[in-house]
Amino acid sequence: MGEDENEGRKTVFVTVGTTCFDKLVAAMDSAKVKEALFRRGYTHLLIQMGRGSYIPSKVSGEEGSLNVDYFTFSSSIADYLKSASLIISHAGSGSIFETLRLNKPLIVVVNEDLMDNHQAELAEELADRKHLFCSRPQTLAETINSMDLVYLEPYTPGEPNTIVAQINNFFGFESN
Numbered sequence: 001m002g003e004d005e006n007e008g009r010k011t012v013f014v015t016v017g018t019t020c021f022d023k024l025v026a027a028m029d030s031a032k033v034k035e036a037l038f039r040r041g042y043t044h045l046l047i048q049m050g051r052g053s054y055i056p057s058k059v060s061g062e063e064g065s066l067n068v069d070y071f072t073f074s075s076s077i078a079d080y081l082k083s084a085s086l087i088i089s090h091a092g093s094g095s096i097f098e099t100l101r102l103n104k105p106l107i108v109v110v111n112e113d114l115m116d117n118h119q120a121e122l123a124e125e126l127a128d129r130k131h132l133f134c135s136r137p138q139t140l141a142e143t144i145n146s147m148d149l150v151y152l153e154p155y156t157p158g159e160p161n162t163i164v165a166q167i168n169n170f171f172g173f174e175s176n
Contacts, residue, residue, distance in 0.1 A: 011044040012037055013084035015077055017092045022054040023137040024090060024109050029056035029068075036144040038066050042086065046070070048077060088140075091119030096126065100155035106132040107143055131155045 014028050027033055028047055037045060047056055047070040061067025074080070081087060081102055088107045089095040099106045108123040127134035130153040135143035168174070 009044060010042045010085040011046060011083060012042050012086045012088060013077075013080045014045070014047040014088045015080075015095055016048060016050040016052065016090045017095055018050055018073070019090060019092070019111075020051040020053070021090050021109075021111050022052040023111070023113070024088075024140075025049045025052050025054045025056055025070075027109070027137040027140045028088070029054070030141070032141040033144065034066050034068070036141045037086075038064075040144060043067060044069075046080065046084075048072070048074065048080070091123045093119070093122060096122065096132070097155075097157075100126075100131055101157065103154055105147075105149050105152060107135055107140070107147070108132050109135050109137055109140060112136060126155075129153070 014024070016024055025047060028045065034045065043061065044067045047068070049056070049070050049072055051072075056070050057068060058070065059065055059068040078098070081099055081104065084104060086105050086107070087099045088109060089099060091108050091110045096106070096108060108127070110117065110120045110123055112120070123132070123134045126132050130151060132152065133143055133147050
């Protein structure tokens, strides 16, 4: 699951979407998280930092360290997702499902500062179903150290026509 096309290059792509999630960006910039990724064989870290004000350190990836780069926004992150070996994402449903459809290993980091945190419920449910790993900024290094990618099960999108037919039947409408 999730091997880079560039021989020997294993990229971790981090996305916070269009939001501000400085705690995730700061966690990614911590020595503990970068060391955990490097020990797992990852060579490059690319952070999409959104509207945040925390600026991570760029590192050229000398011997014994991760190459680290960042940007704020892109018109599309699809190519970054496709080329990544591992994706670490905020808990937005768009980012989660786009990644799962690509059959990429995913760690979802929940932003606990959000009110009415339905995103945490989604991430935890999908983690319970073994489609992804769920973490918090303060536990991210431990999640990386303990993750077993073999544990993940591919996500299969639901078939909307089945539920539509059931709803139509319930209300007495004819199904097509």
